[in-house]
Amino acid sequence: MSPIALPNQTAAVLHGPKDLRIEQRPLWPPQQDQCQVDIVSTGLCGSDLHYYMLGRNGDFAIQAPLVLGHEAAGVITAVGSNVLQKYPHLVPGTRVAVECGVMCRDCKYCHSGRYNLCKSLRFCSSAKTFPHLDGTLQEKMNHPAHVLHPLPENLSYDLAALAEPLSVLLHAARRAGIAPPSSTPSLGNPNAASSSHSSSESISYAQGKTVLVLGVGAIGLLACALAKAFGATRVCAIDINQDRLDFARREGFAESVYCLPLPPKAANGAKSSQSKDDALKRAKDNAATALDTFAEPDGFDVVFECTGAEGCILMSVFTALTGGKVTLVGMGTSTVSNFPLAAAALREVDLIGSFRYADTYPEALRLLATPPSSSSSPSFGEKVAKLVTHKYDLKDAQKAFELVAKGRDEKGSMVLKVVVGTGESDS
Secondary structure (H helix, E strand, O other): OOOOOEEEEEEEEEEEOOEEEEEEEEEOOOOOOEEEEEEEEEEOOHHHHHHHHHOEEOOEEOOOOEEOOOEEEEEEEEEOOOHHHHOOOOOOOOEEEEOOEEOOOOOHHHHOOOHHHOOOOEEOOOOOOOOOOOOOOEOEEEEEHHHEEEOOOOOOHHHHHOHHHHHHHHHHHHHHOOOOOOOOOHHHOOOOOOOOOOHHHHHOOOEOOEEEEEOOOHHHHHHHHHHHHOOEOEEEEEEOOHHHHHHHHHOOOOOEEEEOOOOOEOOOOOEOOOOHHHHHHHHHHHHHHHHHHHOOOOOEEEEEEOOOOHHHHHHHHHHEEEEEEEEEOOOOOOOOOOOOHHHHHHOOOEEEEOOOOOOOHHHHHHHHHOOOOEOOEOOHHHHHHHHEEEEEEHHHHHHHHHHHHHOEOOOOOEOOEEEEEOOOOOO
16 A cells, blocks of 8 residues: 655755745655654755755756755654664654764675765765755655654754754864764664763863864864864964954854965956966965964964865965874865875875764764853853854745855845754744
């Protein structure tokens, strides 16, 4: 017998560049290992914006209508027939964060705790695989139970939605050696064995390390916050946007900041053409000026490159300490001209790739829910909550995307993280 569709639900569906339609779609009961989740909050990110503006994100173009969104939290409203036997904690009414990558659970990467590299992984809101897997900009969605994570009692839906971008940085910080390895079971199996580390070990994991963050959009600000949370001795930041840098310093994300000068322009106002040697020299000069500004002439122990811009990727090598690490977080430039391989090799600068995350959600949610250590010092979550600058109802998703594209609202205020929701109370 075929399943019977439930009443229709609302979804924001992308049909092509800037062609986002609010549609009514059938709602189906969850399959045996799925939960049905009422999506309360979804944060918009850079990949969502690329799909909205261009109909593609890098090499991945949409081939069919696609629901965007993958930074989400909500509440379970129904469960499949096998769920409560395997996951008795996922009863209807449970508030959860939605991990949007669905891995095969059988390959060598899944079994070695690196399921983010699973070749069969399908990711909600991504056009990398076809048929596409719809994202979270819809009222309800059916999702595998093993990638749903219960929320701490004191954590709001809006803040829980930030567990996804925070997971990106937590994974990158682990790769860079300034965050502890996962202390939670892999693949959402509550019966699997796990290692453990104490709260104090987590807090001091980056003690004695200096950290530089290139780019202070939402991802870069989370990199700053995480480095400080794990005890980094000093956190500095570079961007081309002075307002964002002022925010980073004012709100305690970074101790010192440096505004990178824009490339020189030709007489007609366009960017002047640079040779490979010019671009490399400019990167070295910018790095030297920044290090002088920060009074860190030898460079930083760890550099998080969060822009994906060629100039900043080149700079990252020259701002890293000899023997330091550069973690490539930003997704932008696919190839870099005249990359300083010799400088990286001779100074033993480790270039670390970082893609999404694995086994990060429980730790990310714990960090977001950590209470303040004192009445005068905001908690990690209270600080990170300041990244949510604007909120929209699901029916106004297109307005939300247009705001993200502009970067400033009608009052001239800076846009960092826009959250789209169903209009339910954020409790």
